[in-house]
Amino acid sequence: MPDLPELAASFTAALHDAGIAVGPDRTRSFARALTLLEPSTTRDLRHCALATLVSDPEQIERFDAVFGEVFGGPADPGAQRGQPGDPARSLPRTLPGRVPGAHRATADGRSREAGAEQREAPLPLAASPLDRLATRDFADLSADELARLSDVMRTLVLRTPTRPSRRRRTAHHGTRVDVRRTLAISRRTGGYPLRLGRFVPRTRPRDLIVLCDISGSMEPYARAMLQLLYCATRAAHAEVFTFATRLTRLTPALRRARPEDALARAGRAAPDWSGGTRIADCLAEFNERFGRRGMAHGAVVAIISDGWDTGTPADLATHMARLSRVAHRIVWVNPRTASPRYRPLVAGMAAALPYCDAVVSAHSFAALDEFTTALSAPRRRR
Known part of the structure; x- marks a missing residue:
């Protein structure tokens, strides 16, 4: 080309x-x-x-x-x-x-x-500049280069699988009989139900919940991940949280922010930026405050973290198991898995792995395709 x-x-x-x-x-x-x-x-x-x-x-x-x-x-x-x-x-x-x-200039300055x-x-x-940036690791990009990717990143559509809704729609070949519509139609034929009205349930996309690690070990990827979180808040039924030593809900701040202000708003809303990591404690807080209230029921949960945790691996496994019982699908995003030498030897990652439906890297813009595919894939039996 x-x-x-x-x-x-x-x-x-x-x-x-x-x-x-x-x-x-x-x-x-x-x-x-x-x-x-x-x-x-x-x-x-x-x-x-x-x-x-x-x-x-x-x-x-x-x-x-x-x-x-x-x-x-x-x-x-x-x-x-x-x-x-x-x-x-x-x-x-x-x-x-x-x-x-077309006129081209010669070596002596004359046109012919x-x-x-x-x-x-x-x-x-x-290759175009975008192609060159798309394959580079987010940790190697400068702030200006990430800003150049932001416009394209906002075109990403984070789709989740559909689920049956309580609403319904009319269908000629529906699987269930709509009694109310059948009675209404029978008025045209003297009260005899010569034609049955049928319906099928409507479907709606499953809720999307993103939990992003903003601790010190994830700081090289935090800027790019926040741009991705800004895209997530544009999706319907999406909730965004960050965590390091505490859990912070960022959905209201990101939805009201302009793209260029999203990073600053997120930094002000999350006081534990680049701090330690307590994944187990933050998951416990999410399960207690939001999961039990129904936010995570049937939702697709994406956890962005490298798995470094200062807590006990057994506690993390307990809270991951609790989350997996109510969530439809759990996708773990670990940028470190892009390395061919990566092994899940970190205690936190090893404890969470059995409860994950998919583990992807999302370390570059090109690798985000794997992430979006994992979000929309059907649930696998763990």
């Missing part, structure tokens, strides 16, 4: 010279589509370009002519419509130096038509 900025600039310049109005806004949309979709064939690239650069069907003929000139000949129209034809070609690893109507000479201009295979 060529360098995306060079690809977007060269191709849109060629379209502009061919008489297709392509402004900076369309060029920016095209570059963003390339970053998000990462097309690997000419067919995929053509679809990206058509969706972002062409606004009139009459421009398609000129568009295809320029596209074929830039990328080595027109793609087969049958293949573009999903019909049998020649397979779509892979994207060239270099862009042709000859672009219709690019069509006067055909040459191959090798371009570096450069």
